[in-house]
Amino acid sequence: MKKISLKDIAALAGVSPSTVSFVLNGKEKQMRISEDLANKVRAVATKEGYKPNQVAVSLRTGQSKILGLIVESIGGNFFGALAKVIEKEADKNGYRIVYCSTENDPVKGREMLRMLSNSQVDGYMITPVNGMEKDVLELVKAKKPVVLIDGYFPDIPAPYVLVNNLAGVTQGMNHLIAKGYSKIGFVTVDIELVQIREREQAYLAALKKHKLGASRKLILTLEYNYDKEAGVKAICKFIKDHPELDAIFFATYYLGISGLQSIQDLKLRIPKDL
């Protein structure tokens, strides 16, 4: 069976295609189309199960009503929850989301950007990875709508939405310090992301502010894609090498999980020993 087009509906209803278009797009008032005719057109369209040809709509309007979302990873709590909200808001406004991930690989990030571009998406939401600067800049130069999420490029004039890394870490540190801990370690990763750097800076700033001797000696930096076991071992060694530690701050939730494993392996008790 042939796909029913707007023209078919028009022929069946005995009106012109434009009339059908206006009615189905809710512009019958604006176009002064009588209520009776509008109802008739709607009835025919529903009966025939008419669905607009999105390719043609895009061709005509220049809009795809699709937004591209590039996140760090599709799995995981943070980006999963984020995507859910974004999808919901997009849906409210008649947009759909194409969803892909970079795994913090700039090559893959660029590949995804090109894919989205070829798919004619109307806008981009991107969690930036170092190495994507040129491509993002190109989008901005081309006046494409771009929003960066959970990170930004200082030199690129694109709007961004961030977690308040500074306030979050500061609040956490203040809590530990208020509880009387003074030898606080910091475990982070060596990835070049602004949010990670900000967290480390906030950690150091908190120590400095409370005159607890801000130094890098109590900072452990793991490789970003650290092996699970190796990471746990490294944290164990870090704790053993620094017996003066009475508290540890983990820069990310996955580091925290590894850290809990390490602490358990060392048979230390929380919060008695650490």
Place this chain on the structure above:
DNA sequence: GCTCATCATGAACGACGGGT
């Protein structure tokens, strides 16, 4: 003859294929 309501006409969108 004029105004208003009501609906139709036709061009345009971008890429591709077929015809000269």
Place this chain on the structure above:
DNA sequence: ACCCGTCGTTCATGATGAGC
């Protein structure tokens, strides 16, 4: 090598008829 029609849809503009 170039032009032109094709797809389905949208929208500015035009056309028709009714009522005064």
